[in-house]
Amino acid sequence: MITGAALWPLVSALSARAAQRYRSPVVRLLPVVVYVLFLLAVGLSRVFVLAHFPHQVLGGIVAGIALGWGLQACPPPARSLRFYGATALGLLLGALGLHRAMGAAGIDIDWSIRLATSWCSNPSWLRLDTRPFASVCRDAGSAMGLGLALRPSRSLSGGVQDLPPPHMRVLGALLALGVLEGLQWVPEPGSEPLWYGVACLKHAAGPWLVAVALPRLLRALGGPPRPPPR
Structure with a gap:
């Protein structure tokens, strides 16, 4: 969840930059694909070391993406x-x-x-x-x-x-x-x-x-x- 939330602003920024510079949809989707694959790899590792159950991993991934998107759209007061x-x-x-x-x-x-x-x-x-x-x-x-x-x-x-x-x-x-x-x-x-x-x-x-x-x-x-x- 923390990994998904922390990386979401970076992924969205890279996707926006790719959309401005390249017309290929593959290039524009590449940051999102890498992001999803990385989260799946982290989730599989957590299941493999018996730290979480599969449903906890899936819930954490969804919650992390939602948290990252929400905080990027409505950032908290800085001070x-x-x-x-x-x-x-x-x-x-x-x-x-x-x-x-x-x-x-x-x-x-x-x-x-x-x-x-x-x-x-x-x-x-x-x-x-x-x-x-x-x-x-x-x-x-x-x-x-x-x-x-x-x-x-x-x-x-x-x-x-x-x-x-x-x-x-x-x-x-x-x-x-x-x-x-x-x-x-x-x-x-x-x-x-x-x-x-x-x-x-x-x-x-x-x-x-x-x-x-x-x-x-x-x-x-x-x-x-x-x-x-x-």
Whole structure:
């Protein structure tokens, strides 16, 4: 789903560019064909490693395409912390409310977890980060982190168009990779509610650290930035 949503704007842009430059319908459809084949390959790999069932893969592909198309047609506010905060809260409360409602209706949506628990020879293989609610926590935390990262900052608003030197940009990219990798090594608590809370906070911290904290650090280390070339 994430792959389909993230690649859809790129595919639509390539298709539009191909339609402007070439008359052949094959060339114009080539980005879409590659996009569909790539999603099918990703879906088959998820089924092969027993991460998802086939109906989950098909649902994820359709949902990803719809999400990418919808966000491209109606992009969210760029700097609205209220929007991203409401999205994060809506994801968490919506998932919990749906789980409770399905349970009250007599539908056990945790049947796959119970089946895996009863048949798995090693309980440590049943990791919490493979459960559906872990994905919800990741998405909710990322939405909150994006809202914090995109919030206007007085210290950065004056030089948002300034370009740092190339070596500082390379250093920033390496530091960003190191920070994101370091977040994956944060100790995970044994309690299930605390684990979900830490997972949400880790993914909220990632965008803010990369988009706000690291640029401030690089500006402090590199001195005043250079104006962009005209």
